Amino acid sequence: MFIHEKMQCFSEMAQFEEVSQKSKLHPKPEGLTLQYGTAGFRTHAKHLDHIMFRMGLLATLRSKKTKSTIGVMVTASHNPEEDNGVKLIDPMGEMVTAAWEGYATQLANAEQDSLLKELKDIIKKEDIDMSEPASVYVGKDTRPSSASLSQAVLDGVSSLGGKTHDYGLVTTPQLHYMVCCCNTHGCYGSPTVEGYYQKLSQAFLQLTQNALNRTDDQKRLLVDGANGIGALKMREMEPFLRSELQVVLSNDGSSGKLNHMCGADYVKVQQKAPQGMNMGVGERCCSFDGDADRIVYYYTDSKGCFHLLDGDKIATLISTYLKELLTQAGLNLQIAVVQTAYANGSSTRYLEDVMKVTVCCTKTGVKHLHHAAQEYDIGVYFEANGHGTVLFSKAAQKQIQELVKDPNANDERKRAVKLLESTINLINQTVGDAISDMLVIEAVLAIRGMSAQDWDAIYTDLPNRQLKVTVSDRRVIDTTDAERRAVSPEGLQDTIDTLVKKYKSARSFVRPSGTEDVVRVYAEADTQESADSLAHEVSLAVYRLAGGIGDEPKPLH
Numbered sequence: 001m002f003i004h005e006k007m008q009c010f011s012e013m014a015q016f017e018e019v020s021q022k023s024k025l026h027p028k029p030e031g032l033t034l035q036y037g038t039a040g041f042r043t044h045a046k047h048l049d050h051i052m053f054r055m056g057l058l059a060t061l062r063s064k065k066t067k068s069t070i071g072v073m074v075t076a077s078h079n080p081e082e083d084n085g086v087k088l089i090d091p092m093g094e095m096v097t098a099a100w101e102g103y104a105t106q107l108a109n110a111e112q113d114s115l116l117k118e119l120k121d122i123i124k125k126e127d128i129d130m131s132e133p134a135s136v137y138v139g140k141d142t143r144p145s146s147a148s149l150s151q152a153v154l155d156g157v158s159s160l161g162g163k164t165h166d167y168g169l170v171t172t173p174q175l176h177y178m179v180c181c182c183n184t185h186g187c188y189g190s191p192t193v194e195g196y197y198q199k200l201s202q203a204f205l206q207l208t209q210n211a212l213n214r215t216d217d218q219k220r221l222l223v224d225g226a227n228g229i230g231a232l233k234m235r236e237m238e239p240f241l242r243s244e245l246q247v248v249l250s251n252d253g254s255s256g257k258l259n260h261m262c263g264a265d266y267v268k269v270q271q272k273a274p275q276g277m278n279m280g281v282g283e284r285c286c287s288f289d290g291d292a293d294r295i296v297y298y299y300t301d302s303k304g305c306f307h308l309l310d311g312d313k314i315a316t317l318i319s320t321y322l323k324e325l326l327t328q329a330g331l332n333l334q335i336a337v338v339q340t341a342y343a344n345g346s347s348t349r350y351l352e353d354v355m356k357v358t359v360c361c362t363k364t365g366v367k368h369l370h371h372a373a374q375e376y377d378i379g380v381y382f383e384a385n386g387h388g389t390v391l392f393s394k395a396a397q398k399q400i401q402e403l404v405k406d407p408n409a410n411d412e413r414k415r416a417v418k419l420l421e422s423t424i425n426l427i428n429q430t431v432g433d434a435i436s437d438m439l440v441i442e443a444v445l446a447i448r449g450m451s452a453q454d455w456d457a458i459y460t461d462l463p464n465r466q467l468k469v470t471v472s473d474r475r476v477i478d479t480t481d482a483e484r485r486a487v488s489p490e491g492l493q494d495t496i497d498t499l500v501k502k503y504k505s506a507r508s509f510v511r512p513s514g515t516e517d518v519v520r521v522y523a524e525a526d527t528q529e530s531a532d533s534l535a536h537e538v539s540l541a542v543y544r545l546a547g548g549i550g551d552e553p554k555p556l557h
């Protein structure tokens, strides 16, 4: 062996020696296995220390492989405060690719004494040059367990010689933004929290200049921060918005528990307002989830009725606005809306039949929607639960930028294309972002002079119900057709089909959750009673045919 080869070999051994030593400080409980789910690993925080260390290792390998900065976010989003989780962020701010999700599971489940073997296996399979430098950005939410778990990630990265930047408390979408800014060398913005506030607030202020005579009432928005990171970050951002948005913050984390009786998931699933919010009649309100990558809006009418404006209503509002601007700007760009099986049937019908936009349906989980949206000039994607954003293709952005500079464009076209340009700057294209989505919605409502009621009246939701059933192994349920049909266990889909036929305008499907150990049941029908009853009957079918445990599901009424 030549001397330099010997030295390299020695330094590699030293590198793995450090992994070996440090991993003992983050031991894996024997026999525990976890899967990289819909959005990363997620479970009770007490099981996650070794996972975090190992995800630090994996992010370092991914960084060496892609020669880019990779992100690791410590959060369990809308889950209870006791849970935690981790999401890996790829170079352009998108979710990590499927093959690497597989590596994540492989590494997470390796018993202590085979960790190095699995690590080397990934290095070999991916042909990773270990002499490449590595850089990993780390962020965390406000959970009590997040501090030590993010330290475990940092330990993992440094034990493989990677460089870290610890952003501390940030929202998930802020970390996605940082990763994208870094890897585009500042083209997407400056990779600091302040850079994020500046980019978004400037675009928001430009847009709202086009909304004349807005009263203070119209500028007022009630925000439920889910007692999480979104509340903290909203407070930081407020001065940048120069009173063009007057936020009244509740569930700001000063007393309540994260996601407890509040937050976007609670509001969406319970179809009621969060605790601790003082809502006036018709007042616009919104809720973030625990890591501020989801948002839903709502209001109560003069009869005290609660109205939810969910991800489907958000997708409709934004796509209608963009389509109108494209027409005014005379730009021939294809716009599509990407949804999942949870999208309310009325929204799909409205978008296809009235708006004449292309609608496509993917499996649950934003990574699937994000992918599908990349196929269009403009891809608007939202899950019904309020997780989503808009993607503009490179070609579409170029056309818009060229038209902004075109001296021959008339005033109407100029105005429309400038609005499009500012909207692009306001949207966090890397991932769904509650703060960015909220500002887009506020700007669109302001520009169009619409109230929450006007927005709600675009179409009427079909009554629906979501339930959970606990079974001994949720993997017995296998689905097809973007999760709208179950292929196993035998007889389940036939039973669902028969039940659905009993109700008007009805639809129902079941799928195993990727973030909780439950099977999710969804039903919609012409009345709330029918939707509730169908959801219950389907839950019973799941319980009986898919190995339900605990008490049998009870009727809702």
Ligand code: NG1
Binding pocket: 038, 039, 077, 342, 364, 365, 366, 383, 385, 387, 512, 513, 514, 515, 516, 520
């Ligand atoms: P699961 O638990 O796989 O249903 C939930 C949401 C997803 C997505 C992920 C990640 C529903 C029905 N499901 O996934 O849409 O947001 O969490 O947060 O809302």
Ligand code: ZN
Binding pocket: 077, 078, 289, 290, 291, 292, 293, 294
């Ligand atoms: Zn979230």
